[in-house]
Amino acid sequence: MANILVYALHYDGAINKNSLGAVSEGAKLAAEIGGEAHAILLGENVPQDLAATLGKYGAKKVLVAEGPEGLAQPLVDAMAAAIQGGGYSYALFGGGLLGFEIGAGLAARLNAGVAMEVTNVRAEGGELIAERPILGDSAISEIKYRSDVGIIIGRLNAFEIKQSGDADAPVEQLSFELSPQAQQATMVTRGEQRGADVDIEGADILVAGGRGLGKAEGFELAEALAAAFGGNSAVAATRAVVDAGWYPYAAQIGQTGKTVSPKLYLAAGISGAIQHKVGMQSSENIVAINKDANAPIFEFSDLGVVGDLNKILPKLTEAVKAKKGS
Amino acid sequence: MKICVLVKEVPDAAVEKKLNPSTGRMDRSGEKNLNPYDTHAIEAAMQIKEGGAVPVEEIVAVTMGPDSAVRALHKAVSLGADRSVHLSDEAVAGSDVAATGYALAKTLQRESPDLVLLGQQSDDGECYTIGAVVAEHLGMPSLTQVIKMDVESEALRCERQAEYGYDTVQIKLPAVISVGDAINEPRYPSLKAIMGAKKKPLDSVTTGDVEIDASKVGGDNSAAQWVAAKAPPSKAAGEIIEDEDTDETVEKIVAWLDERKLI
Numbered sequence: 125m126a127n128i129l130v131y132a133l134h135y136d137g138a139i140n141k142n143s144l145g146a147v148s149e150g151a152k153l154a155a156e157i158g159g160e161a162h163a164i165l166l167g168e169n170v171p172q173d174l175a176a177t178l179g180k181y182g183a184k185k186v187l188v189a190e191g192p193e194g195l196a197q198p199l200v201d202a203m204a205a206a207i208q209g210g211g212y213s214y215a216l217f218g219g220g221l222l223g224f225e226i227g228a229g230l231a232a233r234l235n236a237g238v239a240m241e242v243t244n245v246r247a248e249g250g251e252l253i254a255e256r257p258i259l260g261d262s263a264i265s266e267i268k269y270r271s272d273v274g275i276i277i278g279r280l281n282a283f284e285i286k287q288s289g290d291a292d293a294p295v296e297q298l299s300f301e302l303s304p305q306a307q308q309a310t311m312v313t314r315g316e317q318r319g320a321d322v323d324i325e326g327a328d329i330l331v332a333g334g335r336g337l338g339k340a341e342g343f344e345l346a347e348a349l350a351a352a353f354g355g356n357s358a359v360a361a362t363r364a365v366v367d368a369g370w371y372p373y374a375a376q377i378g379q380t381g382k383t384v385s386p387k388l389y390l391a392a393g394i395s396g397a398i399q400h401k402v403g404m405q406s407s408e409n410i411v412a413i414n415k416d417a418n419a420p421i422f423e424f425s426d427l428g429v430v431g432d433l434n435k436i437l438p439k440l441t442e443a444v445k446a447k448k449g450s
Numbered sequence: 451m452k453i454c455v456l457v458k459e460v461p462d463a464a465v466e467k468k469l470n471p472s473t474g475r476m477d478r479s480g481e482k483n484l485n486p487y488d489t490h491a492i493e494a495a496m497q498i499k500e501g502g503a504v505p506v507e508e509i510v511a512v513t514m515g516p517d518s519a520v521r522a523l524h525k526a527v528s529l530g531a532d533r534s535v536h537l538s539d540e541a542v543a544g545s546d547v548a549a550t551g552y553a554l555a556k557t558l559q560r561e562s563p564d565l566v567l568l569g570q571q572s573d574d575g576e577c578y579t580i581g582a583v584v585a586e587h588l589g590m591p592s593l594t595q596v597i598k599m600d601v602e603s604e605a606l607r608c609e610r611q612a613e614y615g616y617d618t619v620q621i622k623l624p625a626v627i628s629v630g631d632a633i634n635e636p637r638y639p640s641l642k643a644i645m646g647a648k649k650k651p652l653d654s655v656t657t658g659d660v661e662i663d664a665s666k667v668g669g670d671n672s673a674a675q676w677v678a679a680k681a682p683p684s685k686a687a688g689e690i691i692e693d694e695d696t697d698e699t700v701e702k703i704v705a706w707l708d709e710r711k712l713i
């Protein structure tokens with residue numbers, strides 16, 4: 125049977141949104157190739173009722189495996205065991221980080237083909253074809269699978285969350301063995317929040333700052349501009365500056381941060397890497413200030429300003445204040 | 451401890467990446483360079499060696515690629531690797547991620563490393579995943595996107611950002627770690643190191659030398675088959691302002707925002 129096994133990441137009593145998208149997409153695709161979508165969760169005492177809710181997104185069955193959370197290799201073991209049990213033609217992952225690691229490890233274990241950063245999947249003649257943007261999103265490649273099992277890793281927010289019913293799915297316990305390699309890694313602390321707990325998801329106007337701000341103090345320019353806009357505005361950041369400790373993790377947009385869609389997103393000193401873009405591309409208006417005319421961010425900006433942010437931001441702040449005062 | 455660093459030759463950052471319309475594959479002509487993300491992996495190896503927490507006997511740069519990839523190895527050696535290994539064989543050309551990871555794992559197996567380091571992504575392939583494939587074939591634990599790595603006895607304490615914040619993971623050696631670009635600031639090679647790089651041992655191996663099953667590698671044997679490439683949906687180009695007179699620029703920005711009632 126052409127079933128699809130979908131990985132569902134859960135944390136702190138909730139299923140990850142990208143996993144809900146993947147389950148919804150899996151259910152849609154499975155129907156098109158004449159199979160069922162099953163979801164799999166792994167953790168320490170995964171709540172059965174949480175697992176069962178995936179039925180609402182189209183999962184016909186949910187497998188629950190017992191093992192250490194937040195690490196990829198235990199899931200490679202569990203998913204390989206489920207797939208070797210038979211019936212699965214594809215494994216599907218939503219965007220994120222763990223899914224990339226699990227999907228790739230599973231490809232190696234099963235000698236299976238893998239495509240990552242997939243933005244669209246089509247069913248054709250009972251098979252799935254994955255579409256993956258390449259070369260800085262300047263082209264889209266189409267990938268077919270020659271292996272018994274095909275592995276599809278989605279890009280963040282690529283798959284739409286769709287609740288298709290109200291019924292819970294039956295939950296089954298999956299027994300499997302941890303591989304030696306999976307026993308060599310231990311989670312010490314998970315999900316540490318670095319920096320202040322700021323809210324960027326509720327803001328209408330986001331001034332986002334990147335490495336181009338030069339140093340942590342550079343964020344003062346972004347904060348001054350956000351303050352000038354006033355009202356419901358906030359400051360956001362890229363992973364590069366969060367990793368560097370310049371700004372709080374809670375303010376990060378992107379693949380391992382938040383997804384936002386404000387009325388105005390204004391970037392200062394941000395190159396526009398794909399992992400950042402996936403978290404903000406549905407913003408209503410995108411403005412970018414960057415001194416490099418070839419920066420990828422200009423490919424998806426509504427207004428691009430080529431210039432030095434150190435010259436532009438202070439004057440822009442004054443001009444916005446003046447406009448508001450008038 | 452013996453550290454192997456996986457490095458790749460990629461088109462130089464200044465070269466526009468495009469498809470070759472006749473093959474539908476990437477056009478690999480033009481200037482090439484060592485994948486910039488891999489310099490962080492070499493630097494991480496050097497810092498372990500210089501940190502002195504564990505003695506490092508050797509740092510070996512390993513690549514799979516065409517003849518020209520030798521230059522990436524020279525660069526890796528100029529940045530600190532003691533020697534290098536080049537898997538060079540027509541049979542591996544066109545391999546997908548899974549086949550590339552398999553071939554690299556077989557090449558690494560002969561070296562028996564205690565630690566394999568990789569970059570966070572290749573600038574051309576952008577798969578983020580070779581590390582996970584290599585680790586599975588070697589039967590080693592692994593973690594990607596690591597931005598802090600402390601060597602403890604027989605283990606590494608690694609930090610990285612994942613979906614819900616920063617994770618700290620303890621990984622026993624031998625292990626495969628791909629490092630994020632925030633882990634360090636790579637050094638520049640000295641002129642002496644650049645000049646000396648070509649004199650360091652470079653071992654060129656074929657699939658047979660490292661017992662790669664040739665039926666599992668190469669474009670025709672790869673399980674993920676690239677069938678076609680197409681242009682993305684076209685999007686109206688945005689407006690561009692070149693900042694010459696900043697007062698004027700700011701006026702234009704404000705007018706643009708005002709038109710859309712954003713102020």
Ligand SMILES: Cc1cc2nc3c(=O)[nH]c(=O)nc-3n(C[C@H](O)[C@H](O)[C@H](O)COP(=O)(O)OP(=O)(O)OC[C@H]3O[C@@H](n4cnc5c(N)ncnc54)[C@H](O)[C@@H]3O)c2cc1C
Nearest residue numbers: 334335336362363364378379380393394395399400415433
């Ligand atoms: C698995 C994975 C997950 C990731 N998750 C995320 C994520 O969630 N969020 C995220 O943002 N990134 C993420 N990244 C990282 C991403 O790939 C980029 O590295 C990052 O977004 C770059 O941040 P940046 O734009 O601040 O820095 P850079 O790419 O260094 O860009 C800085 C820009 O500033 C410009 N600049 C410099 N000085 C000035 C000046 N004076 N005036 C104007 N412009 C100037 C430069 O031209 C440059 O374009 C992830 C990467 C991976 C591999």
Ligand SMILES: Nc1ncnc2c1ncn2[C@@H]1O[C@H](COP(=O)(O)O)[C@@H](O)[C@H]1O
Nearest residue numbers: 456514568569571572575577578579580
């Ligand atoms: N052909 C190759 N030879 C050696 N190392 C490679 C090769 N391809 C990828 N890598 C390594 O894998 C990392 C991640 O690449 P990728 O998964 O393609 O984004 C790179 O930073 C390199 O360290």
